[in-house]
Structures are given as C-alpha cells and as structure tokens.
Amino acid sequence: MRILAIETSCDETAVALVEGDGGMHDASFSILGDALYSQAALHAPYGGVYPSLAKREHQVNLAPLATEALREAGLFSEGKLKIDDAVFVGIRDDEFKNSTRKFLEETTKPEIDLIAVTHGPGLEPALWTGINFAQALARAWDIPLLGIDHMEGHVVSGLLVSSGEKQYKMHGVMFPLLTLLISGGHTELNLMNEWFSYEHVGKTKDDAVGEAFDKVARLLDLSYPGGPQIQEAAARSRARGGTDIEFPRPLMHDDTCDFSFSGLKTAVLYKLRAMEEISETDKEEIAQAFEWRAIKQTKPRGLVVGGGVSANTEIRKSLQEMLLKEAPEVTLFLPEAELTGDNAIMIGAAAYLRALSGKKSEGELSALGNLTLSESNV
Ligand code: KG4
Ligand code: ZN
Numbered sequence: 001m002r003i004l005a006i007e008t009s010c011d012e013t014a015v016a017l018v019e020g021d022g023g024m025h026d027a028s029f030s031i032l033g034d035a036l037y038s039q040a041a042l043h044a045p046y047g048g049v050y051p052s053l054a055k056r057e058h059q060v061n062l063a064p065l066a067t068e069a070l071r072e073a074g075l076f077s078e079g080k081l082k083i084d085d086a087v088f089v090g091i092r093d094d095e096f097k098n099s100t101r102k103f104l105e106e107t108t109k110p111e112i113d114l115i116a117v118t119h120g121p122g123l124e125p126a127l128w129t130g131i132n133f134a135q136a137l138a139r140a141w142d143i144p145l146l147g148i149d150h151m152e153g154h155v156v157s158g159l160l161v162s163s164g165e166k167q168y169k170m171h172g173v174m175f176p177l178l179t180l181l182i183s184g185g186h187t188e189l190n191l192m193n194e195w196f197s198y199e200h201v202g203k204t205k206d207d208a209v210g211e212a213f214d215k216v217a218r219l220l221d222l223s224y225p226g227g228p229q230i231q232e233a234a235a236r237s238r239a240r241g242g243t244d245i246e247f248p249r250p251l252m253h254d255d256t257c258d259f260s261f262s263g264l265k266t267a268v269l270y271k272l273r274a275m276e277e278i279s280e281t282d283k284e285e286i287a288q289a290f291e292w293r294a295i296k297q298t299k300p301r302g303l304v305v306g307g308g309v310s311a312n313t314e315i316r317k318s319l320q321e322m323l324l325k326e327a328p329e330v331t332l333f334l335p336e337a338e339l340t341g342d343n344a345i346m347i348g349a350a351a352y353l354r355a356l357s358g359k360k361s362e363g364e365l366s367a368l369g370n371l372t373l374s375e376s377n378v
Contacts, residue, residue: 001355002032002112004069004137005348008058008130009122009150010184011039011049012341015065017073017112018348024195024356025173029349031166033073035065036343044224048214049184055125059096062133063103070110079108087139090132100136109141116351119147120371121185127367135365146351147365151186151373152196153346154306155179157339160349168349171333178300178330179373182315183307184210184225189257189294190373196359198373201294202257209250210309212261216268231312245271257294295327304333311340 001021007014017033039057043049070076083104091097117134120127131147138145158179160168177192178201187204207215210227217226222233237243247267252258295303305319316334323332339346 001114001352002075003114003116003348003351003355004066004110004112005148005344005351006062006066006115006117006130006134007150007153007342007344007347008062008126008133009118009120010126010342011043011054011057012343013037013039013058013061013065014342014344014347015062015069016344016348017069017075018345018352020349020352020356024353026170027349027353027356028163028167028169029160029345029352031168031345032075033069033071034166034343034345035068035072037061037065038341040225047218047224049123051123051125054123055129058126058129059093060099062129063099066103066133066137067107070107073110075110075112077108079106081105081108081140083140087136090128090135096129096132100133104136104140112141112143114146114351114355115141115143116146116148116347117365118150118153118347119365120149120368122150122367122369124367124369127369131365131367145365146354148347148350148354149371149373150342150347151181151183151188151306151371153350154181154183154335155192155304155373156306156350156353157335157343157346158304158306158310158333160336160339160346162336168336168345171331174301174331176298176300177302177304178294178298180294180303180305181307182209182305182309184208184214184309186307187259187261188373191298191300195353195357200372200374201298202259204259204261205252207261207265209259209261210307212250212265213309215265219265219269225308227309227312231314234314247271251293257297295323295330300330302331302333306335306340308341310335311337 003018005016014036019030021028088097115134115138117130159171163169175193179190181188185208187208189201190198191201213230214226217229222229248263250259250261250264252260
C-alpha cells in the first residue's frame, strides 16, 4: 500500500511517500520519498512558534515539497489537467489556492492508494493548511483520505527500527505497552492494551517538557528550539567535570502519574545567577521521574518513547539505565534519531497500521487542536 502522508501541525512542513507491507505484527515500510522543511530558524526570533507565520510557510511550501517527494519516489510525471473549482472548497487564501491548483494541474495522478494527514493535536491554522491541501489532492485524484493523530505518529515512530537505507520494520510489540510522549506541546503517559486503544495514565499539569526546555533555554539566552541547545551546553558542562546544582523533580506530589514543569522552570530562574549551565542531574531526573511511577503502576511489558525531546541523548541513556536496573522485564523502544522530531514518515506508518486494521476516521476532516490520544480510540 502506497501512502502520501502530510504533516503540518507545528513548524515542520513534511510530505512523505511511504510504502507499507505486511500485517500488524510484521509491518515494514519503504520510504519512497521524503521532503521536509523546518521553519525553526524563522520562528527563532520569536522564541517559539508564531502561528500565523507557521500557517503562511506551510501554504507556501506544501506544493513544492509534495512535488519533491513524488519526484524522489519516481511517482511524478507532468500533467495537463483541468481541475474543478469544487476541489478547493476549503481553501480561502488565494495564493494558497493558486499554488495548490498549479500543483494539481501540472501533476499526473500518481500511483498511490491513500492520503494521510495530521488532523491534530497542534496549531489549528497550521493543521488546517495540511488538511485543506490533502483534501484537495484526495478530491482531485479520487483517493481515500485518512486523518491521523500526531501523537499516534510519535508512538509509531518509537516502534520503528531501521532495516536498511530508507527501510524500517516494526518491533514485535507486546501489550500492555506504556507510551511516553515528550514533545514541544505534549507530555503524557498512556497505556495501550491493544492497538489504537489508549488509556490515560498521566500528563503534565502545566508546561510540556519540550516547552520547559525551550523556556529554560530562553532564560539562558540560548536560541529556539531550546532542547538541542541545552543538550550541547550540558555536554560542555559535563566535559568540564559537571555541576552540583540540583533541581526539584518534575513530579506532582500526589498519587497520580502527573508531572509539573513550571516549578522546575522557576527554580532555574532563581538559580540562574549562580549557574553557568543547566545540570546533567536535572535531565536525568526528568527522565527518571517520568517513567518510574507509571511503570510501577501499570506493569507494562514494553515502554515506547516518542516526541522531539526523545532526541536527547542523556534522557535516552538514563531511560535505558533506569529500566535495566529497576524493571529489566520491560522492553524499551526508542525512535531512531531521524524520527524523533516531527516528520511525515510517522504519519504514513500510522496510517498504514490504521488502514490495515480497518480503523478509519469517518466523514469530513477538521483540525482538532486539542485532540488527545484517548479520543482517537476507535
Ligand atoms: O515532537 P516535536 O518535534 O514537536 C512537537 O510535536 O512539539 O518536539 C519539539 C520539541 C521542542 O520543544 C525541542 O526543544 C525539543 O522537542 N527537543 C529537544 C531535543 N531536540 C528537540 N529537547 C531536549 N533535547 C533535545 N536534544
Ligand atoms: Zn511532534
């Protein structure tokens, strides 16, 4: 099954062509084409993602990226189509309508079976751009369209293992599977007892962990996105022998599995004058605090981690060490480095698994900015 997948929930515009093979237990994926444009540098002066700028950039970049991905996949051939106006009903912006029309008029319908697009959670104006574009393609080419939860994409990306150049296969997954999502907008724990069934275990009461990294980075005069900058700064500090600074654990002091990061951010603010860089211990504690209680409580057979922050090498290391020491019976799944951040490959892979299981979203798609995984249960 060939899937054209689109991701525009935040500040990455991505289009991928993913070919899925096999069943739920032995699925494998060939990445036929993958075009991604990160707007991070454009948003850096604002210290975070600026929604109307993100939307505008998605509008400008979707058509060229789709052409690039199709070309890379060898699925592009020039066309001379006349496209009916009804195809563009969702698109109000004239420039965006024109670039989508031009793309469709100049591209022959490719050999694909499904179009998948992120429909939430994320910035609604950004999500709508991807949805409108995907909808226009689906209508013009008469190909089914599937809405995918961005966070489910991150879960699936954590379960993919590289099996060759532009090839991934799924790890054998055993349920229950605890999912830990740590990204710029989300920090949550869910328990999967089977595919596509998410039971809420815990979440952040305030900032997401990536957001905490970004805010602390701003306090430290490091540029956006803050995660990678803090990782580098911490490595330099470690190379000099480390630090004694300690911060409070980002756990809520109750018997839930919820977290809170605003206290950590405030602690950094107070310590700032006394410190040069954020400590290594701090990151290890973040990782540790995240999974520990949840593992005790839910007794999963596997822990899958996904989201931009899972790129952090110290967090990856301490998760591995912790699990080995405290719960060796639990298998840890971490995404390949290139799949930690936002991308369209994970959306295509999740769409394949949904399509295989016959779990499809019904009716017209709309942007669901606050979509949560437990709402994505089908
Ligand atoms: O999943 P993602 O690309 O976008 C969202 O869905 O939010 O995550 C982006 C977040 C940003 O907050 C960024 O600072 C953080 O992931 N991040 C990191 C690292 N790389 C990216 N945080 C810590 N260490 C990293 N190496
Ligand atoms: Zn993400």
